[in-house]
Amino acid sequence: MPKGNYVDFKAVKTAVSMEQVLEHYGLLDQMKRSGDSLSGCCPIHGGSNPTQFRVSISKNCWNCFSECKHGGNVLGFIAKKENVSVHAAALKLIEWFNLPTADKPTEEEYEPQRKETPRTAAPTRQTSVPPPTVSKERAKPEDNTPNPPLKFRLEHLDGKHPYLTERGLTPETIVDFGLGHCAKGMMAGRIAIPIHNVEGQIVAYAGRWPGEPPDANTPKYKLPPGFRKSLELFNLDRAAKKQGPLILVEGFFDCIKLWQLGVKRVVALMGSTLSVAQAELIRKHTDSRSQVIVMLDEDDAGRAGREDIAVRLSPFAFVKVHVFGKEGMQPEHLSAAEVLDLRGGVP
Numbered sequence: 001m002p003k004g005n006y007v008d009f010k011a012v013k014t015a016v017s018m019e020q021v022l023e024h025y026g027l028l029d030q031m032k033r034s035g036d037s038l039s040g041c042c043p044i045h046g047g048s049n050p051t052q053f054r055v056s057i058s059k060n061c062w063n064c065f066s067e068c069k070h071g072g073n074v075l076g077f078i079a080k081k082e083n084v085s086v087h088a089a090a091l092k093l094i095e096w097f098n099l100p101t102a103d104k105p106t107e108e109e110y111e112p113q114r115k116e117t118p119r120t121a122a123p124t125r126q127t128s129v130p131p132p133t134v135s136k137e138r139a140k141p142e143d144n145t146p147n148p149p150l151k152f153r154l155e156h157l158d159g160k161h162p163y164l165t166e167r168g169l170t171p172e173t174i175v176d177f178g179l180g181h182c183a184k185g186m187m188a189g190r191i192a193i194p195i196h197n198v199e200g201q202i203v204a205y206a207g208r209w210p211g212e213p214p215d216a217n218t219p220k221y222k223l224p225p226g227f228r229k230s231l232e233l234f235n236l237d238r239a240a241k242k243q244g245p246l247i248l249v250e251g252f253f254d255c256i257k258l259w260q261l262g263v264k265r266v267v268a269l270m271g272s273t274l275s276v277a278q279a280e281l282i283r284k285h286t287d288s289r290s291q292v293i294v295m296l297d298e299d300d301a302g303r304a305g306r307e308d309i310a311v312r313l314s315p316f317a318f319v320k321v322h323v324f325g326k327e328g329m330q331p332e333h334l335s336a337a338e339v340l341d342l343r344g345g346v347p
């Protein structure tokens with residue numbers, strides 16, 4: 001965050017394109033591209049008509065032909081979207097895109113993209129794990145650039161949202177995990193779930209649609225563009241400090257629920273596959289005497305995932321695969337008694 005109040009508006013608004021701003025909000029995918037323009041539903045007034053909002057790529061400006069009856073540049077867009085002044089919008093833009101400011105030396109490399117230039121990352125040790133099954137996330141194994149810690153926090157998250165209590169979470173758990181319904185910005189209308197790296201820094205917010213999404217274009221989960229979940233294990237920052245077997249689950253809520261029931265050494269893959277980076281994280285936080293319990297969902301993806309994971313983790317840990325008796329069962333559905341049983345009766 002720049003200390004001074006001086007903002008070079010002209011430099012800021014030309015440094016970032018409307019496309020990048022839409023991408024920052026996770027809105028770019030929802031826009032239709034045609035020649036020089038992007039069009040879609042107006043993200044400012046929240047319209048549903050996909051012809052009302054238009055962006056001119058070459059002019060780097062936007063227009064809403066409906067309720068807003070307004071248009072402008074990137075700063076105006078952010079100001080409207082965040083309901084802040086143009087000055088505050090410029091500060092946000094500087095922060096999000098790591099733009100140079102008067103307070104920063106000008107020789108500092110200017111990065112219009114949040115994506116970082118490949119640094120000479122510390123060489124990571126290669127495990128003897130066989131090449132993983134094909135997955136988009138693993139397409140570039142050479143890129144070990146970590147997810148950068150976020151420079152902002154989502155404020156005013158509503159932890160009292162009924163979705164959280166419906167999922168069986170207690171107020172303490174909701175606070176522990178920093179969960180809450182988000183009213184504006186990229187995760188507007190979603191339950192924000194902070195994802196920490198192993199150092200405990202927030203690297204992303206996942207957004208869970210509270211309930212069944214209304215249509216096929218609304219994903220259940222949303223992650224910020226550029227964030228690579230394959231580099232993180234959800235809750236590892238806290239699980240790493242705990243003793244006992246390491247429990248590996250698929251979803252955020254499986255993890256959160258088990259934590260609430262007293263299973264503190266639990267991490268979530270955020271999917272049903274284990275990436276090379278995730279396997280490496282597990283190797284770092286276990287030894288040959290450690291037990292890893294793989295507890296994926298009882299469905300086709302979960303069964304396939306757990307076989308693969310068991311094979312790949314067994315060279316460095318004692319791996320146990322948990323099999324649920326019932327199709328469709330997942331860790332989140334376990335009762336307190338079943339979890340107690342799982343922990344060998346240790347409360």
Ligand SMILES: [Zn+2]
Pocket residue numbers: 042043044045046047064065066067068069
């Ligand atoms: Zn509008």
